[in-house]
Amino acid sequence: MAPAQFLVFAAFAIFSGCASATFARYAACQSTLKPKSLPTQFCPAGTKYVSQTDGNAHFSSVQAAVASLPNDTSPAFILIAAGTYQEAVNISRKGPTTLLGQTAHPASYTQNLVTIFNTIFINQTTQNASIQDNADSAVLTVAPNKYAAWTGAGYYGGTPVPIPDDFGSTDFKAYNINFENRANNGGVGPALAVGIGFANASFYASTFRGMQDTMFIGKNGSAVFRKSQVLGSVDYIYGFGTAYFDQSLIGSRGAGCTTAWKGTPNYTNTYGAYFSQSSIVRSPDANPSLDLTGHQTLGRPWNNASVVAYMDSYLDSSINPAGFQIWSPTDPRNETIYYAEEGSHGPGFNASARVPFDHLLTAAQARHNFTVEKIFGGLPKWVDWEF
Ligand SMILES: *[C@@H]1O[C@H](CO)[C@@H](O)[C@H](O)[C@H]1NC(C)=O
Ligand SMILES: *[C@@H]1O[C@H](CO)[C@@H](O)[C@H](O)[C@H]1NC(C)=O
Ligand SMILES: *[C@@H]1O[C@H](CO)[C@@H](O)[C@H](O)[C@H]1NC(C)=O
Ligand SMILES: *[C@@H]1O[C@H](CO)[C@@H](O)[C@H](O)[C@H]1NC(C)=O
Ligand SMILES: *[C@@H]1O[C@H](CO)[C@@H](O)[C@H](O)[C@H]1NC(C)=O
Ligand SMILES: *[C@@H]1O[C@H](CO)[C@@H](O)[C@H](O)[C@H]1NC(C)=O
Ligand SMILES: *[C@@H]1O[C@H](CO)[C@@H](O)[C@H](O)[C@H]1NC(C)=O
Ligand SMILES: *[C@@H]1O[C@H](CO)[C@@H](O)[C@H](O)[C@H]1NC(C)=O
Ligand SMILES: *[C@@H]1O[C@H](CO)[C@@H](O)[C@H](O)[C@H]1NC(C)=O
Numbered sequence: 001m002a003p004a005q006f007l008v009f010a011a012f013a014i015f016s017g018c019a020s021a022t023f024a025r026y027a028a029c030q031s032t033l034k035p036k037s038l039p040t041q042f043c044p045a046g047t048k049y050v051s052q053t054d055g056n057a058h059f060s061s062v063q064a065a066v067a068s069l070p071n072d073t074s075p076a077f078i079l080i081a082a083g084t085y086q087e088a089v090n091i092s093r094k095g096p097t098t099l100l101g102q103t104a105h106p107a108s109y110t111q112n113l114v115t116i117f118n119t120i121f122i123n124q125t126t127q128n129a130s131i132q133d134n135a136d137s138a139v140l141t142v143a144p145n146k147y148a149a150w151t152g153a154g155y156y157g158g159t160p161v162p163i164p165d166d167f168g169s170t171d172f173k174a175y176n177i178n179f180e181n182r183a184n185n186g187g188v189g190p191a192l193a194v195g196i197g198f199a200n201a202s203f204y205a206s207t208f209r210g211m212q213d214t215m216f217i218g219k220n221g222s223a224v225f226r227k228s229q230v231l232g233s234v235d236y237i238y239g240f241g242t243a244y245f246d247q248s249l250i251g252s253r254g255a256g257c258t259t260a261w262k263g264t265p266n267y268t269n270t271y272g273a274y275f276s277q278s279s280i281v282r283s284p285d286a287n288p289s290l291d292l293t294g295h296q297t298l299g300r301p302w303n304n305a306s307v308v309a310y311m312d313s314y315l316d317s318s319i320n321p322a323g324f325q326i327w328s329p330t331d332p333r334n335e336t337i338y339y340a341e342e343g344s345h346g347p348g349f350n351a352s353a354r355v356p357f358d359h360l361l362t363a364a365q366a367r368h369n370f371t372v373e374k375i376f377g378g379l380p381k382w383v384d385w386e387f
């Protein structure tokens, strides 16, 4: 057996020991990176290598590596060495694109070594919404062009910006990467860690940190998060695409709503925010002086077609006994939305205190509408279900 092959097997043996159900298919590529050596032997052919310190790296920024990829349908891989990168990363190519963060522990985000951050926020006092959108603040954007990721109508300066027919990344993946918008220290305005539009994207052992509007899943966007973490405060998971969170931690860093969702019949993907076997809790890094008990709700309707469901999830005491909330007293938007919980447990669940528009479902009822297959119209092939 050649030494290289032996090392590959050794890496898999280590990971199968500490991560029961996780098959980390890129473990060898992510863990055997050595300074001053190109990661050719353990990584998919053609992998681009980004490092701020290794002189043998192909690029020193993630966006430089992304910009080097051909604008076609070929698969592409980028391995990012341990480090903290300040930049905006924009993925617009159609071909499957995978970002791999260097780590010896691919099964868990708790030991991630790669952080991509930025400090851009939108000042809503001075914003000209016809030329600047909240989504322009995103650390990571996955969309065929920046207008396709916009929250608003997709007009620039009053002129409609077309979405290319041949749109978007049909398959973007990121493993073991922290995406963080550090602009918002409470109250400066929207500051996104990620925005996704007209694309399918999935994330594994990755984290997203912000305050207001941390995560935006936009028009015709679909996203799956597995064993990942999202931290924020105001409407920190929002959009009108389809988002599915599996075995993830959703943490509140301040009073606010976990979700603000909007339904739309304009695009053919189904829509809604769905959480399965996850924990909805006070953020582990929330300011210790904040009393967040009862100060987080599971969501409020951005429009009257909002759909949000929590399945088999743990809710701590930061969740308000009412569960969900109306948009506002003068515009409640609660008559035609669909909000549901199944198998909620923990101190944040009180069935008798829930708002009347929360459907408390049995497991069988939840399976009727909210399995992955039902939500996406079939098991999405663009998701790594072995992770
Ligand atoms: C990439 O190709 C698509 C068509 O497939 C085109 O719409 C888009 O403008 C191209 N992007 C760049 C950056 O050239
Ligand atoms: C990346 O996307 C953001 C958000 O849409 C945008 O503000 C920025 O100009 C884009 N940068 C590049 C290099 O395309
Ligand atoms: C916003 O931008 C548009 C397009 O450039 C411009 O016509 C309009 O005057 C701007 N509005 C303000 C209030 O500056
Ligand atoms: C997303 O994936 C689905 C299959 O699950 C596919 O039909 C659809 O075209 C993809 N959407 C985009 C925007 O790439
Ligand atoms: C937003 O803009 C207003 C008006 O220029 C300014 O007073 C305020 O300080 C800005 N906010 C932030 C957080 O920079
Ligand atoms: C859906 O399309 C209608 C008609 O073009 C438009 O008025 C509305 O704003 C769109 N909704 C969304 C969420 O894009
Ligand atoms: C949205 O994506 C679907 C594929 O999932 C595609 O068939 C449809 O044309 C897209 N809608 C728009 C308005 O681009
Ligand atoms: C839902 O919102 C739409 C658009 O604002 C409005 O036309 C419609 O009357 C609303 N439906 C209900 C039941 O409130
Ligand atoms: C649950 O809510 C009901 C109605 O508000 C309240 O009477 C009860 O004390 C709550 N139970 C717990 C354990 O807090």
Ligand SMILES: *[C@@H]1O[C@H](CO)[C@@H](O)[C@H](O)[C@H]1NC(C)=O
Pocket (backbone or CB within 6 Å): 326, 329, 332, 334, 335, 355, 356, 357
């Ligand atoms: C919607 O909210 C309003 C205001 O709180 C309330 O009066 C009404 O009963 C609610 N409707 C439903 C279906 O929960």
Ligand SMILES: *[C@@H]1O[C@H](CO)[C@@H](O)[C@H](O)[C@H]1NC(C)=O
Pocket (backbone or CB within 6 Å): 307, 338, 368, 369
């Ligand atoms: C759930 O399924 C029932 C029965 O098919 C259907 O009436 C209802 O509209 C569905 N709800 C959602 C939010 O899909």
